[in-house]
Amino acid sequence: xxxxxxxxxxxxxxxxxxxxxxxxxxxxxxxxxxxxxxxxxxxxxxxxxxxxxxxxxxxxxxxxxxxxxxxxxxxxxxxxxxxxxxxxxxxxxxxxxxxxxxxxxxxxxxxxxxxxxxxxxxxxxxxxxxxxxxxxxxxxxxxxxxxxxxxxxxxxxxxxxxxxxxxxxxxxxxxxxxxxxxxxxxxxxxxxxxxxxxxxxxxxxxxxxxxxxxxxxxxxxxxxxxxxxxxxxxxxxxxxxxxxxxxxxxxxxxxxxxxxxxxxxxxxxxxxxxxxxxxxxxxxxxxxxxxxxxxxxxxxxxxxxxxxxxxxxxxxxxxxxxxxxxxxxxxxxxxxxxxxxxxxxxxxxxxxxxxxxxxxxxxxxxxxxxxxxxxxxxxxxxxx
Numbered sequence: 001x002x003x004x005x006x007x008x009x010x011x012x013x014x015x016x017x018x019x020x021x022x023x024x025x026x027x028x029x030x031x032x033x034x035x036x037x038x039x040x041x042x043x044x045x046x047x048x049x050x051x052x053x054x055x056x057x058x059x060x061x062x063x064x065x066x067x068x069x070x071x072x073x074x075x076x077x078x079x080x081x082x083x084x085x086x087x088x089x090x091x092x093x094x095x096x097x098x099x100x101x102x103x104x105x106x107x108x109x110x111x112x113x114x115x116x117x118x119x120x121x122x123x124x125x126x127x128x129x130x131x132x133x134x135x136x137x138x139x140x141x142x143x144x145x146x147x148x149x150x151x152x153x154x155x156x157x158x159x160x161x162x163x164x165x166x167x168x169x170x171x172x173x174x175x176x177x178x179x180x181x182x183x184x185x186x187x188x189x190x191x192x193x194x195x196x197x198x199x200x201x202x203x204x205x206x207x208x209x210x211x212x213x214x215x216x217x218x219x220x221x222x223x224x225x226x227x228x229x230x231x232x233x234x235x236x237x238x239x240x241x242x243x244x245x246x247x248x249x250x251x252x253x254x255x256x257x258x259x260x261x262x263x264x265x266x267x268x269x270x271x272x273x274x275x276x277x278x279x280x281x282x283x284x285x286x287x288x289x290x291x292x293x294x295x296x297x298x299x300x301x302x303x304x305x306x307x308x309x310x311x312x313x314x315x316x317x318x319x320x321x322x323x324x325x326x327x328x329x330x331x332x333x334x335x336x337x338x339x340x341x342x343x344x345x346x347x348x349x350x351x352x353x354x355x356x357x358x359x360x361x362x363x364x365x366x367x368x369x370x371x372x373x374x375x376x377x378x379x380x381x382x383x384x
Contacts, residue, residue, distance in 0.1 A: 062320040066187045066202075092357055096166075096366045099355055120152035121380060124323070125189070127181065127206040128289070139208070140178045141189070142275070143289050146201065148380040149331075149338065156338065157380050158293065160286035160347040166357065166364040167196045176364060186322065197348075198373045203323055211318035212274075213242075213267030215296070218314040219303070222270050222295035225262045229279055231255050238272035283347065290345050301339045346379045348372045 128143030141163065148157040163178035170191045172183050180192040186204045193199050207215065216222055226234075235254050243250055246268070253268040265273060274292050277285040303311060323331075331338070353371040357364050 062317075064186070064320055064322050066185075066190075066322050092359075092366075095355060095357065099353075099366050099368050120150060122149045122151075122327075123147070123201055123203065123380070124149070125186075125193075125201050125204040126158075126293075127186070127189075127204055128212060129181065129206060129208045139182060141181045142178065142209075143286070144177070145286075145290070145293070146199075146376070149341075150380070151334075154337075154341045155344060156341045157344045157346065158290050159345075159376060159379065160290060162282055162286065162347070162349060162365055164282060164363060164365050165196075165349065165354075165367050166359070167192055167367075170195055174359075176362075196367075196369050197376070198369065199376060203327070204321060205323070206320040207318050209245075209271070212271050213246075215315050215318060216265070216267035216270040216292070218311050219296055219299040221264050221266050222292060222299065223262050224265050224270070224273055224291065224295065225260075226255075226273070227260050227279075228258055230273065230276060231258065233276055233278060234269065234272040237278075238275055239268060242268050242271060286347050287345075294343060297339060297343070344379065346376070348376060350375050 124147045126143070126145040126147050127141045129139045129141055144161045144163065146157075146159040146161065148155075148159070150157065161177065163176060165177040166174065167177045167180070169175050169180045169183060169188065172180075172188075175183075177192065177196075180189040184191075186206070189204075190201050193201050239253050239255075240250050243252055248268075253266065255263065255269060257263065270292050274289045275285070276288060280287075300308070300311070321328075349365060349367045349372050353368040353375075355366045357366045
Protein backbone atom coordinates (compact mmCIF):
# COMPACT_ATOMS: atom_id res chain seq x y z
CA UNK A 1 0.00 0.00 0.00
CA UNK A 2 2.72 2.40 0.94
CA UNK A 3 4.51 1.65 -2.30
CA UNK A 4 1.40 2.56 -4.31
CA UNK A 5 0.95 5.74 -2.32
CA UNK A 6 4.59 6.69 -2.90
CA UNK A 7 4.16 6.12 -6.60
CA UNK A 8 1.08 8.38 -6.60
CA UNK A 9 2.98 11.07 -4.69
CA UNK A 10 5.87 10.89 -7.16
CA UNK A 11 3.47 11.14 -10.10
CA UNK A 12 1.72 14.11 -8.49
CA UNK A 13 5.03 15.77 -7.79
CA UNK A 14 6.19 15.18 -11.36
CA UNK A 15 3.00 16.70 -12.78
CA UNK A 16 3.27 19.62 -10.37
CA UNK A 17 6.89 20.14 -11.43
CA UNK A 18 5.92 20.06 -15.08
CA UNK A 19 3.16 22.60 -14.47
CA UNK A 20 5.55 24.83 -12.54
CA UNK A 21 8.15 24.54 -15.31
CA UNK A 22 5.54 25.43 -17.92
CA UNK A 23 4.34 28.32 -15.75
CA UNK A 24 7.94 29.48 -15.28
CA UNK A 25 8.49 29.38 -19.04
CA UNK A 26 5.27 31.30 -19.66
CA UNK A 27 6.18 33.83 -17.00
CA UNK A 28 9.68 34.27 -18.48
CA UNK A 29 8.25 34.66 -21.98
CA UNK A 30 5.68 37.08 -20.65
CA UNK A 31 8.41 39.10 -18.96
CA UNK A 32 10.46 39.18 -22.17
CA UNK A 33 7.43 40.33 -24.17
CA UNK A 34 6.70 43.04 -21.61
CA UNK A 35 10.34 44.15 -21.64
CA UNK A 36 10.47 44.24 -25.45
CA UNK A 37 7.19 46.12 -25.52
CA UNK A 38 8.54 48.67 -23.06
CA UNK A 39 11.73 49.14 -25.12
CA UNK A 40 9.66 49.50 -28.28
CA UNK A 41 7.46 52.12 -26.62
CA UNK A 42 10.54 54.06 -25.51
CA UNK A 43 12.00 53.90 -29.03
CA UNK A 44 8.70 55.08 -30.55
CA UNK A 45 8.50 57.96 -28.05
CA UNK A 46 12.11 58.97 -28.78
CA UNK A 47 11.56 58.79 -32.54
CA UNK A 48 8.33 60.75 -32.25
CA UNK A 49 10.10 63.36 -30.12
CA UNK A 50 13.00 63.56 -32.58
CA UNK A 51 10.59 63.86 -35.50
CA UNK A 52 8.70 66.55 -33.62
CA UNK A 53 11.92 68.50 -33.12
CA UNK A 54 12.75 68.05 -36.80
CA UNK A 55 9.30 69.32 -37.85
CA UNK A 56 9.77 72.28 -35.53
CA UNK A 57 12.85 73.33 -37.49
CA UNK A 58 11.63 72.26 -40.93
CA UNK A 59 8.43 74.29 -40.58
CA UNK A 60 10.47 77.39 -39.79
CA UNK A 61 11.79 77.42 -43.36
CA UNK A 62 9.89 78.83 -46.32
CA UNK A 63 9.36 75.58 -48.23
CA UNK A 64 8.48 76.25 -51.86
CA UNK A 65 6.98 73.78 -54.31
CA UNK A 66 8.35 74.19 -57.83
CA UNK A 67 6.39 73.20 -60.91
CA UNK A 68 6.34 73.87 -64.64
CA UNK A 69 3.47 76.32 -64.25
CA UNK A 70 5.52 78.96 -62.44
CA UNK A 71 4.71 82.29 -64.03
CA UNK A 72 7.37 83.82 -66.27
CA UNK A 73 7.43 87.60 -66.08
CA UNK A 74 8.66 89.18 -69.32
CA UNK A 75 8.46 92.82 -68.22
CA UNK A 76 10.61 93.83 -65.25
CA UNK A 77 11.60 97.07 -63.60
CA UNK A 78 15.37 96.83 -64.09
CA UNK A 79 16.50 98.65 -67.24
CA UNK A 80 19.95 97.12 -66.96
CA UNK A 81 18.38 93.66 -67.24
CA UNK A 82 16.53 94.52 -70.44
CA UNK A 83 19.21 92.98 -72.67
CA UNK A 84 18.33 91.39 -75.97
CA UNK A 85 20.21 89.42 -78.57
CA UNK A 86 19.21 91.96 -81.26
CA UNK A 87 21.51 94.51 -79.59
CA UNK A 88 24.62 92.45 -80.43
CA UNK A 89 26.68 93.80 -83.30
CA UNK A 90 27.77 91.50 -86.13
CA UNK A 91 31.29 91.54 -84.70
CA UNK A 92 30.00 90.52 -81.23
CA UNK A 93 27.95 87.68 -82.71
CA UNK A 94 31.04 86.52 -84.56
CA UNK A 95 33.08 86.62 -81.34
CA UNK A 96 30.45 84.61 -79.47
CA UNK A 97 30.22 82.01 -82.23
CA UNK A 98 34.00 81.66 -82.25
CA UNK A 99 34.05 81.36 -78.45
CA UNK A 100 31.33 78.68 -78.45
CA UNK A 101 33.23 76.62 -81.02
CA UNK A 102 36.67 76.81 -79.38
CA UNK A 103 37.89 73.46 -78.12
CA UNK A 104 34.85 71.56 -79.39
CA UNK A 105 35.23 67.84 -80.08
CA UNK A 106 32.96 65.03 -81.20
CA UNK A 107 32.06 64.19 -77.59
CA UNK A 108 31.01 67.76 -76.70
CA UNK A 109 27.42 67.92 -75.56
CA UNK A 110 27.30 64.16 -74.94
CA UNK A 111 26.23 63.79 -71.32
CA UNK A 112 26.77 60.03 -71.48
CA UNK A 113 30.53 60.74 -71.37
CA UNK A 114 30.07 62.33 -67.95
CA UNK A 115 30.00 60.04 -64.92
CA UNK A 116 27.14 61.34 -62.79
CA UNK A 117 26.85 59.79 -59.33
CA UNK A 118 23.41 60.83 -58.11
CA UNK A 119 23.51 58.29 -55.28
CA UNK A 120 26.57 59.71 -53.55
CA UNK A 121 26.59 63.34 -54.73
CA UNK A 122 23.87 65.90 -53.97
CA UNK A 123 23.96 69.25 -55.80
CA UNK A 124 22.21 72.24 -54.23
CA UNK A 125 22.17 75.70 -55.80
CA UNK A 126 22.84 78.33 -53.11
CA UNK A 127 21.30 81.67 -54.05
CA UNK A 128 22.05 85.03 -52.50
CA UNK A 129 19.55 87.59 -53.78
CA UNK A 130 19.92 91.36 -53.65
CA UNK A 131 16.59 92.12 -52.02
CA UNK A 132 16.80 94.84 -49.37
CA UNK A 133 13.55 93.75 -47.74
CA UNK A 134 12.71 90.97 -45.32
CA UNK A 135 11.43 87.88 -47.06
CA UNK A 136 12.94 86.09 -50.06
CA UNK A 137 11.28 87.70 -53.05
CA UNK A 138 12.17 87.48 -56.72
CA UNK A 139 15.22 89.60 -57.38
CA UNK A 140 18.60 89.34 -59.03
CA UNK A 141 20.76 86.46 -57.83
CA UNK A 142 23.89 88.36 -56.83
CA UNK A 143 25.49 85.14 -55.64
CA UNK A 144 25.11 81.69 -57.22
CA UNK A 145 27.12 78.81 -55.76
CA UNK A 146 26.61 75.14 -56.66
CA UNK A 147 27.17 73.21 -53.42
CA UNK A 148 28.05 69.59 -54.21
CA UNK A 149 27.95 67.18 -51.25
CA UNK A 150 30.01 64.05 -51.99
CA UNK A 151 29.28 61.39 -49.34
CA UNK A 152 31.59 58.84 -50.94
CA UNK A 153 34.72 61.02 -50.82
CA UNK A 154 33.74 63.21 -47.82
CA UNK A 155 34.01 66.34 -49.96
CA UNK A 156 32.09 69.61 -50.22
CA UNK A 157 32.61 71.46 -53.51
CA UNK A 158 31.54 75.11 -53.79
CA UNK A 159 31.47 76.34 -57.40
CA UNK A 160 30.67 80.03 -57.88
CA UNK A 161 28.99 80.99 -61.16
CA UNK A 162 29.48 84.57 -62.36
CA UNK A 163 26.26 86.57 -62.42
CA UNK A 164 27.19 88.49 -65.62
CA UNK A 165 27.46 85.30 -67.69
CA UNK A 166 25.58 85.96 -70.95
CA UNK A 167 23.02 83.18 -71.40
CA UNK A 168 19.90 82.20 -73.26
CA UNK A 169 17.00 82.23 -70.80
CA UNK A 170 14.27 79.84 -72.05
CA UNK A 171 11.09 81.65 -73.20
CA UNK A 172 12.71 85.02 -72.43
CA UNK A 173 15.79 85.61 -74.60
CA UNK A 174 19.48 86.48 -74.12
CA UNK A 175 20.38 88.11 -70.82
CA UNK A 176 22.66 87.96 -67.80
CA UNK A 177 22.40 84.77 -65.76
CA UNK A 178 21.39 86.71 -62.65
CA UNK A 179 18.21 87.93 -64.37
CA UNK A 180 16.70 84.44 -64.81
CA UNK A 181 15.47 84.33 -61.21
CA UNK A 182 13.55 87.58 -61.66
CA UNK A 183 11.84 86.35 -64.82
CA UNK A 184 10.81 82.92 -63.58
CA UNK A 185 12.13 82.06 -60.12
CA UNK A 186 14.21 78.93 -59.34
CA UNK A 187 12.48 76.76 -61.96
CA UNK A 188 13.54 79.03 -64.81
CA UNK A 189 17.03 79.38 -63.34
CA UNK A 190 17.36 75.57 -63.29
CA UNK A 191 16.29 75.42 -66.95
CA UNK A 192 18.78 78.15 -67.81
CA UNK A 193 21.64 76.17 -66.24
CA UNK A 194 20.48 73.04 -68.07
CA UNK A 195 20.14 74.68 -71.49
CA UNK A 196 23.41 76.64 -71.38
CA UNK A 197 25.84 74.64 -69.22
CA UNK A 198 24.25 71.22 -69.61
CA UNK A 199 24.18 71.00 -65.81
CA UNK A 200 20.97 69.58 -64.32
CA UNK A 201 20.02 71.10 -60.96
CA UNK A 202 16.70 70.78 -59.13
CA UNK A 203 17.43 71.75 -55.52
CA UNK A 204 18.08 75.22 -54.14
CA UNK A 205 18.44 77.21 -50.94
CA UNK A 206 17.88 80.98 -51.03
CA UNK A 207 18.79 83.72 -48.59
CA UNK A 208 18.57 87.45 -49.27
CA UNK A 209 20.67 90.55 -48.62
CA UNK A 210 18.91 91.48 -45.37
CA UNK A 211 19.07 87.97 -43.88
CA UNK A 212 22.75 87.41 -44.66
CA UNK A 213 23.62 90.05 -42.07
CA UNK A 214 21.61 88.29 -39.36
CA UNK A 215 23.14 84.92 -40.27
CA UNK A 216 26.71 86.18 -39.81
CA UNK A 217 25.76 87.86 -36.52
CA UNK A 218 24.08 84.62 -35.39
CA UNK A 219 27.42 82.76 -35.51
CA UNK A 220 29.14 85.61 -33.67
CA UNK A 221 30.81 87.22 -36.68
CA UNK A 222 33.65 86.00 -38.90
CA UNK A 223 37.42 86.54 -39.03
CA UNK A 224 38.54 87.80 -42.45
CA UNK A 225 41.91 88.98 -43.76
CA UNK A 226 41.57 92.49 -45.22
CA UNK A 227 43.82 94.77 -47.26
CA UNK A 228 43.92 98.58 -46.82
CA UNK A 229 42.22 99.00 -50.22
CA UNK A 230 39.40 96.64 -49.23
CA UNK A 231 38.88 98.46 -45.92
CA UNK A 232 38.78 101.84 -47.66
CA UNK A 233 36.26 100.65 -50.27
CA UNK A 234 34.10 98.86 -47.70
CA UNK A 235 33.82 102.03 -45.58
CA UNK A 236 33.33 104.44 -48.46
CA UNK A 237 30.96 102.58 -50.77
CA UNK A 238 29.41 99.52 -49.17
CA UNK A 239 28.97 99.91 -45.40
CA UNK A 240 27.41 103.37 -45.74
CA UNK A 241 25.00 102.06 -48.39
CA UNK A 242 24.01 99.07 -46.25
CA UNK A 243 23.53 101.36 -43.21
CA UNK A 244 21.17 103.48 -45.28
CA UNK A 245 19.14 100.44 -46.34
CA UNK A 246 18.89 99.31 -42.72
CA UNK A 247 18.12 102.87 -41.52
CA UNK A 248 21.20 102.90 -39.31
CA UNK A 249 23.53 105.84 -38.66
CA UNK A 250 25.76 106.43 -41.67
CA UNK A 251 28.96 106.11 -39.60
CA UNK A 252 28.00 102.92 -37.74
CA UNK A 253 29.76 99.61 -38.49
CA UNK A 254 32.74 101.43 -40.00
CA UNK A 255 36.13 99.69 -39.80
CA UNK A 256 38.45 102.00 -37.89
CA UNK A 257 41.78 100.34 -38.73
CA UNK A 258 43.79 101.04 -41.90
CA UNK A 259 46.42 98.26 -41.90
CA UNK A 260 46.32 94.82 -43.50
CA UNK A 261 45.38 92.04 -41.11
CA UNK A 262 42.76 89.58 -39.94
CA UNK A 263 39.76 91.38 -38.45
CA UNK A 264 36.57 90.22 -36.76
CA UNK A 265 33.64 91.36 -38.90
CA UNK A 266 29.99 91.66 -37.94
CA UNK A 267 27.13 90.95 -40.36
CA UNK A 268 27.09 94.37 -42.05
CA UNK A 269 30.87 94.37 -42.48
CA UNK A 270 30.93 90.78 -43.81
CA UNK A 271 28.23 91.64 -46.35
CA UNK A 272 30.19 94.71 -47.45
CA UNK A 273 33.28 92.52 -47.91
CA UNK A 274 31.26 89.94 -49.89
CA UNK A 275 29.95 92.59 -52.28
CA UNK A 276 33.30 94.17 -53.26
CA UNK A 277 33.68 93.92 -57.03
CA UNK A 278 35.95 96.87 -57.89
CA UNK A 279 39.07 95.13 -56.56
CA UNK A 280 39.71 92.10 -58.72
CA UNK A 281 36.33 92.43 -60.55
CA UNK A 282 33.51 89.94 -60.06
CA UNK A 283 35.87 86.94 -60.02
CA UNK A 284 37.47 88.11 -56.77
CA UNK A 285 34.00 88.97 -55.48
CA UNK A 286 32.84 85.35 -55.76
CA UNK A 287 36.02 84.22 -54.00
CA UNK A 288 35.25 86.59 -51.12
CA UNK A 289 31.77 85.10 -50.86
CA UNK A 290 33.22 81.59 -50.60
CA UNK A 291 35.68 82.78 -47.95
CA UNK A 292 32.84 84.14 -45.80
CA UNK A 293 30.83 80.91 -46.20
CA UNK A 294 33.93 78.90 -45.25
CA UNK A 295 34.36 81.02 -42.10
CA UNK A 296 30.71 80.51 -41.17
CA UNK A 297 31.24 76.73 -41.48
CA UNK A 298 34.32 76.96 -39.21
CA UNK A 299 32.38 78.92 -36.59
CA UNK A 300 29.48 76.47 -36.72
CA UNK A 301 31.80 73.54 -35.97
CA UNK A 302 32.70 75.08 -32.60
CA UNK A 303 29.13 75.68 -31.40
CA UNK A 304 27.56 73.60 -28.63
CA UNK A 305 24.26 71.76 -29.10
CA UNK A 306 22.30 74.55 -27.39
CA UNK A 307 24.11 77.17 -29.49
CA UNK A 308 23.33 75.19 -32.66
CA UNK A 309 19.66 75.09 -31.65
CA UNK A 310 19.67 78.85 -31.14
CA UNK A 311 21.40 79.33 -34.49
CA UNK A 312 18.81 77.14 -36.23
CA UNK A 313 15.99 79.17 -34.68
CA UNK A 314 17.54 82.35 -36.09
CA UNK A 315 18.73 81.15 -39.52
CA UNK A 316 16.04 78.73 -40.73
CA UNK A 317 13.23 81.33 -40.97
CA UNK A 318 15.54 83.26 -43.35
CA UNK A 319 15.75 80.33 -45.76
CA UNK A 320 13.61 79.53 -48.80
CA UNK A 321 14.08 76.07 -50.29
CA UNK A 322 12.43 73.25 -52.22
CA UNK A 323 14.28 70.52 -50.29
CA UNK A 324 11.87 67.85 -49.10
CA UNK A 325 11.51 66.72 -45.50
CA UNK A 326 13.51 63.55 -46.06
CA UNK A 327 16.34 65.46 -47.71
CA UNK A 328 16.51 68.04 -44.93
CA UNK A 329 16.37 65.31 -42.26
CA UNK A 330 19.26 63.48 -43.96
CA UNK A 331 21.35 66.67 -44.03
CA UNK A 332 20.60 67.39 -40.37
CA UNK A 333 21.40 63.83 -39.26
CA UNK A 334 24.75 64.00 -41.07
CA UNK A 335 25.50 67.65 -40.22
CA UNK A 336 28.36 66.81 -37.83
CA UNK A 337 30.12 64.73 -40.49
CA UNK A 338 29.39 67.24 -43.27
CA UNK A 339 31.04 70.07 -41.33
CA UNK A 340 34.26 68.03 -41.28
CA UNK A 341 34.28 67.27 -45.02
CA UNK A 342 37.13 68.56 -47.16
CA UNK A 343 36.09 71.85 -48.82
CA UNK A 344 37.00 72.39 -52.50
CA UNK A 345 36.45 75.73 -54.23
CA UNK A 346 35.90 76.48 -57.91
CA UNK A 347 34.32 79.07 -60.19
CA UNK A 348 32.84 79.40 -63.64
CA UNK A 349 33.65 80.62 -66.20
CA UNK A 350 37.17 79.27 -65.99
CA UNK A 351 40.19 81.12 -67.35
CA UNK A 352 40.44 81.06 -71.13
CA UNK A 353 36.75 80.27 -71.62
CA UNK A 354 35.21 83.76 -71.65
CA UNK A 355 35.41 87.23 -73.16
CA UNK A 356 34.21 90.57 -71.83
CA UNK A 357 31.53 92.07 -74.09
CA UNK A 358 29.13 95.01 -74.13
CA UNK A 359 25.40 94.66 -74.75
CA UNK A 360 23.45 97.92 -74.73
CA UNK A 361 26.37 99.42 -72.83
CA UNK A 362 26.19 96.74 -70.11
CA UNK A 363 29.20 94.52 -69.39
CA UNK A 364 28.57 90.80 -69.87
CA UNK A 365 30.67 87.65 -70.17
CA UNK A 366 30.51 85.64 -73.37
CA UNK A 367 31.25 82.06 -72.30
CA UNK A 368 32.24 78.73 -73.83
CA UNK A 369 29.73 76.55 -71.98
CA UNK A 370 31.17 73.19 -73.09
CA UNK A 371 34.55 73.93 -71.52
CA UNK A 372 32.93 74.98 -68.26
CA UNK A 373 30.60 71.99 -68.18
CA UNK A 374 33.62 69.66 -68.48
CA UNK A 375 35.45 71.60 -65.77
CA UNK A 376 32.53 71.35 -63.34
CA UNK A 377 31.99 67.61 -63.88
CA UNK A 378 35.70 66.92 -63.36
CA UNK A 379 35.75 69.10 -60.23
CA UNK A 380 32.71 67.44 -58.66
CA UNK A 381 32.80 63.86 -59.97
CA UNK A 382 36.50 63.44 -60.78
CA UNK A 383 37.21 61.26 -57.73
CA UNK A 384 34.22 58.96 -58.29
